[in-house]
Amino acid sequence: MEELLNPRHDSVRRFLDRWYGTSREAGQAAFPAMEDIPHELVDWHAAAVATGVPVTFADRPVPPADLRRAADGMIVFWIENQHGYYWAVDPSTEDHAVFHREHSSDAWRPTGETLEEFLLHHTVREALLGAAAKFSAVLPTESLESGTPVGFAALSFPPAVNESPSARLLCSADVLARIAPAPAGYAPQGEERWMVTVATARGAHLLRYRAGLEPYVLERPREAERAAVPFAAPPF
Secondary structure, X not given: OHHHHXXXXXXXXXXXXXXXXXXXXXXXXXXXXXXXXXXXXXXXXXXXXXXXXXXXXXXXXXXXXXXXXXXXXXEEEEEOOOOOEEEEEOOOOOOOEEEEEEOOOOOOEEEEEEHHHHHHHHHHHHHHHHOOOEEEEEEXXXXXXXXXXXXXXXXXXXXXXXXXOOOEEEEOOOEEEEEEEOOOOOOOOOOOEEEEEEEEOOOOOOHXXXXXXXXXXXXXXXXXXXXXXXXXXXXX
C-alpha cells in the first residue's frame, strides 16, 4: 500500500479505490454555498461517494450539507461515535491544522495532524474497523518485543485522541493491522496483553497472516451465537 507509506495529496482516493473500488452509479457530495471549505474535505467526500458504499463505521464525518463555520472560526468536520469528541479545522489557516475538543469543553487542542493527514489516518482506521474479513488475536507482551510483526510496515499516524496512546496502525501489501493494549477482560488480571487485529480488502486472503498468530486468535461467534449474546464478538 504505497499510498499509505508515502502519503501524497491523492492518497485517500487511491486507498479508497484499492479497498472498496469505485461505483458507476455513485452520486455527488452536495456542499453548502461556502467559499472557504477546505479543498481536502471536498476531495475526501468526492472520493468517499465514488466508492458507492459506506466508508465510515464508528466515528463519522459531518455531511457536506451540514458543514458550518462557527463563531470561533472553526468548521467541525468529524464526530466521535458517542459524541464525546469533535474534530475541527480553521479554514483561514495556511496549514489547515486539525484540532479536537471534548463534548464538555470549548477548548480546542491540536492533534498534531494536518487535515490531509487526519483524513487519510481516519479513513484507514475506519476501513479496518468496518472490514468484514478480519480477525483479532490477543498476544502476550513478549510476542511483540521484536517490534513490528514480520511482513508489516508501521504507519506514521499518531494515535487518535479517543484511543490508547499505545495504539498503532500497520500495513502490508494487501492488509491493514492495528496493535493496541487488550481491552479489559481479554487478559488475565495483572498481565499485559496486546490485541492485534488484521483486516483485508475484498478478494484477499488472511490465512497466511492468521497462521503466524495461532494459538492467540479469538474465534468470532457464529450468527446464532451473536444473536443470543449481544456484543459477543471481539472488539475490532
